[in-house]
Every structure is written in structure tokens, then in C-alpha cells.
Amino acid sequence: MYAIETQGLSKSFKNIPAVQNLNMKVPEGSIYGFIGENGSGKSTTEKLICGLLVPSNGDIRLYGKHYTDAKIRSGMGVLIENPGCFPEATVYQNLYMQALNLDVKNPKTEVERVLGLVSMAGAAGRKFKHCSLGMKQRLGVAQSLLGRPKLMILDEPINGLDADGMRIVRETLIDLTREEGVTILISSHILGELSKIATHYGIIRRGTLIKEMKADEMSVGCRDFVFVKTGNDARALGVLAQRYKDFEQKDGGIRVYDENESSKVAGLLYSKNIDINEITFQKIGLEEYYLKLMSQKGVA
Numbered sequence: 001m002y003a004i005e006t007q008g009l010s011k012s013f014k015n016i017p018a019v020q021n022l023n024m025k026v027p028e029g030s031i032y033g034f035i036g037e038n039g040s041g042k043s044t045t046e047k048l049i050c051g052l053l054v055p056s057n058g059d060i061r062l063y064g065k066h067y068t069d070a071k072i073r074s075g076m077g078v079l080i081e082n083p084g085c086f087p088e089a090t091v092y093q094n095l096y097m098q099a100l101n102l103d104v105k106n107p108k109t110e111v112e113r114v115l116g117l118v119s120m121a122g123a124a125g126r127k128f129k130h131c132s133l134g135m136k137q138r139l140g141v142a143q144s145l146l147g148r149p150k151l152m153i154l155d156e157p158i159n160g161l162d163a164d165g166m167r168i169v170r171e172t173l174i175d176l177t178r179e180e181g182v183t184i185l186i187s188s189h190i191l192g193e194l195s196k197i198a199t200h201y202g203i204i205r206r207g208t209l210i211k212e213m214k215a216d217e218m219s220v221g222c223r224d225f226v227f228v229k230t231g232n233d234a235r236a237l238g239v240l241a242q243r244y245k246d247f248e249q250k251d252g253g254i255r256v257y258d259e260n261e262s263s264k265v266a267g268l269l270y271s272k273n274i275d276i277n278e279i280t281f282q283k284i285g286l287e288e289y290y291l292k293l294m295s296q297k298g299v300a
Contacts, residue, residue, distance in 0.1 A: 005024065018044045031200070033200070035188075075150040079157055083139050088128075096111050102146055118168060120138055159188075159189075173197055226282075228262075229253040229254075239268060239272045240269075
């Protein structure tokens with residue numbers, strides 16, 4: 001079953017399309033990485049799914065039911081853009097008020113639980129206005145976790161987080177899907193972090209969903225390669241052509257694709273007396289693959 005399924009979803013503002021005929025399928029229990037540049041329609045799509053905007057056309061289904069179904073909507077956790085908090089209230093007070101608003105049972109226990117999940121128990125007494133951007137983002141994630149939602153919609157939840165904050169959020173989301181079967185739709189510009197958790201991807205450009213794929217399909221595009229810098233790259237290219245079909249000059253060196261043993265490349269070059277200044281085994285990153293895909297689609 002799909003946790004989220006849209007058919008022909010469209011939204012325009014003053015006759016200017018923001019989302020166009022979008023057909024999205026988010027499998028139950030997945031972490032769906034929603035990718036696109038600023039203005040591509042990510043936030044608009046998420047707001048439509050959450051019911052914060054009304055579609056111009058199309059249909060939205062959550063677990064097979066219409067997205068306005070009260071029971072389904074009560075099982076959603078949402079963080080869109082910025083957490084809605086009272087500046088003068090503390091972290092704990094903001095969470096407690098939200099728990100009451102959601103009619104969460106045992107609100108005190110639930111607030112303590114989510115504070116622990118995002119490692120903010122020590123900041124419970126700090127006023128929201130005195131929190132850093134990273135702390136505010138983690139508080140927003142904590143709010144979305146209240147009531148143990150079945151479906152989470154997170155818009156740029158790791159924006160402003162330091163490396164440790166990213167790790168905390170990343171581990172929390174992975175645990176939620178593995179241990180509780182929570183489905184997570186998450187957008188982020190930090191594609192390197194997204195690649196560590198996403199099981200599925202959707203790529204949107206100018207309001208149109210141009211591709212959906214599983215993480216293993218993405219991995220095929222994010223190919224392995226040996227990166228080598230030599231004392232004579234022009235000559236090295238000729239030597240490599242004797243054994244390899246797919247290689248290119250890039251980033252100040254040579255990439256030899258689909259080779260996972262640096263020693264084989266090094267041995268070939270040394271046999272022809274070509275000096276090696278640097279050689280490493282690498283993998284194409286999600287960001288590079290995304291940019292390449294945009295170029296192939298003729299929309300970059």
C-alpha cells in the first residue's frame with residue numbers, strides 16, 4: 001500500500017502553476033527523499049498533502065483514503081518551513097501546549113519522550129526566542145513526533161543543524177521507520193545527508209515530478225570509480241584506453257568508472273612508467289547524480 005498517492009495533482013497561484021499534474025507514490029514504511037531546487041514545488045506539494053493548501057486539480061490519497069479523512073489526518077506529524085512556537089515560552093512549554101492541542105494522552109510523558117529523541121532534554125527550560133536555529137529545527141522535529149504519528153511530512157528538517165544535530169535527526173528517523181513502521185516524506189537541500197537515510201526518491205522540477213526511484217536504483221547512477229592524478233594525464237588516458245571503456249578527465253584528474261580496485265589502475269599505469277600523484281576509490285554523490293539527471297532531462 002502507498003502511504004501517499006497523488007494523481008494529477010496541480011496547484012496554481014493567480015494562474016501561475018506551482019505544481020503541475022503531479023503523480024507521486026510514497027510506499028508505506030519508506031523514507032521518501034523529495035528533491036528539487038528552490039521554487040520547484042516541494043513545499044507547495046507538502047502543504048497540499050498536509051491540507052494547508054487546497055488543490056486546483058487532482059487527487060490525494062493517504063493509505064488509500066481521501067486526504068481529508070479525519071482519522072488519517074490525526075496520525076500525521078508535520079514540520080513545514082518553521083516550527084510554530086511562542087517566543088516567550090520555553091521548549092518544554094511549547095511542546096506541552098502542542099501536546100494538549102493534539103489531545104495527546106499523558107502529555108508530560110510524551111513531551112519527555114520526544115525531548116529525549118532529539119537530545120534536547122537539557123534545553124527544556126530555555127525560551128524559544130533564545131534557541132539557536134539548529135535547536136529550533138530540532139524542536140520542530142520534536143513537535144512532529146508528538147502522538148507517535150504514522151506519517152511524517154518534513155520540509156528541510158536539517159536546515160541549520162550542525163553535524164551532531166544532523167546525526168541525531170538522521171538516527172531518529174531511521175529508528176522510527178525500522179522499529180515503528182513510520183512513513184516519512186522529507187525534503188532537503190543537503191543531498192549528502194539525504195542519501196544516508198532515504199529508501200526512495202522523487203525528483204521535482206518546475207512543479208513537475210520528473211522521476212521516482214528506489215535507493216538501489218539511485219545507487220546504480222551513483223557509480224563507483226577510481227580517481228587518479230598522474231604526472232602525465234594525457235599519456236595516462238591512452239594507457240587506460242587499452243583496458244577500460246568508461247573513463248574521463250574530471251576534477252583535475254581521471255575517473256575510471258566501475259572499477260573498485262585502485263591497485264589494478266595503479267599497476268597498469270606503473271607498468272608504463274607513469275607516475276601517480278594521487279589515487280583513491282570514490283563514488284558519485286547524490287548531488288552530482290541529481291545535477292547530471294537534470295542536464296539529461298534538458299532542464300538544468
